[in-house]
Amino acid sequence: MEQLIDQVHINFDTQSLWTLNLALALVMFGIALEINTNDFKQLFRQPKLVFTGVACQFLVLPALTFFLVWVIQPLPSIALGMFMVAACPGGNVSNFFTHLAGGNSALSVTLTAIATLLAVVMTPFNLNFWGSLYEPTASILTQVSIEPLEMVKLVALLLGVPLVLGMLVGHYMPTIAKKMAKGFKIGSLLFFIALVFLALSKNMDIFFEYVFYVFWLVLFHNLVAMLTGFSIATFLGFNKADVRCLTIETGIQNSGLGLLLIFTFFDGLGGMALLAAFWGIWHLISGLALASFWGYKGVQQKEVV
DSSP states (O other), X not given: OHHHHTTOOOOOOHHHHHHXXXXXXXXXXXXXXXXXXXXXXXHHHSHHHHHHHHHIIIIIHHXXXXXXXXXXXXXXXXXXXXXXXXXXXXOTTHHHHHHHTTOOHHHHHHHHHHHHHHHHHHHHHHHHHHHHHSHHHHHHHHHHTOOHHHHHHHHIIIIIHHHHHHHHHHHHOHHHHHHHHHHHHHXXXXXXXXXXXXXXXXXXXXXXXXXXXXXHHHHHHXXXXXXXXXXXXXXXXXXXXHHHHHHHHHHOBOHHHHHHHHHHHSTTOHHHHHHHHHHHHHHHHHHHHHHHHHHHXXXXXXXXX
């Protein structure tokens, strides 16, 4: 089974890979158009909230993912895909979902900005650290022989540079940036999704053969991610708007970045690619469902803890 599922290689030639790089960078640029330096000041105004959100994403979720992998013991490539998704920063639709849910939108934007910067270092670190602790995935990492510095460079290029450029455009040309933001985010995101589906369509037979094996893992992993943010925020006594924000920020991961890293460093390894692709599909469904439910219920704003 393992050998067969890992034959699902999403093979991209150099031109296609650069197109994928550009699509992800444009998604990040579109988000950055609505981020400004004041968003980073939230770190000083609400340090407890921001540190909690960052810890949920980069510390707690990867650790819980390791525990899940250790208990469930999925195929090694699937396990490494779970580590990859957990190592990525929050997804690019988390701000929209938080707003729809009646959550703390300002906090969501702040966490997106800070997590994006931290991901330059934390994503490669978490993937290598947790992947190396689990012997089956450690052997894959050894075979691939990833240079962490190369992954850092790629993540910085895909996330850091578009973030800075988008913020500069938003600062010096705010009117233009506001008009560009919605079109950039929606258009580039749809283009990215279409590109991934096009690649997966070449492997549909095996893709559908393993859909149920991979999908239930994605459902459970995503549920754990959302419950992590929800339970920690509730335990710390944050108000409902903040709880909703942290739940969504922890449960919506940038699986697009994960897929790109899989294409670049793991040659589209089947189990990893399927896990990340299904996560990218499912978290849009689960995030939209949860946000719509919470938005329907409404929320009473309270003082920030």
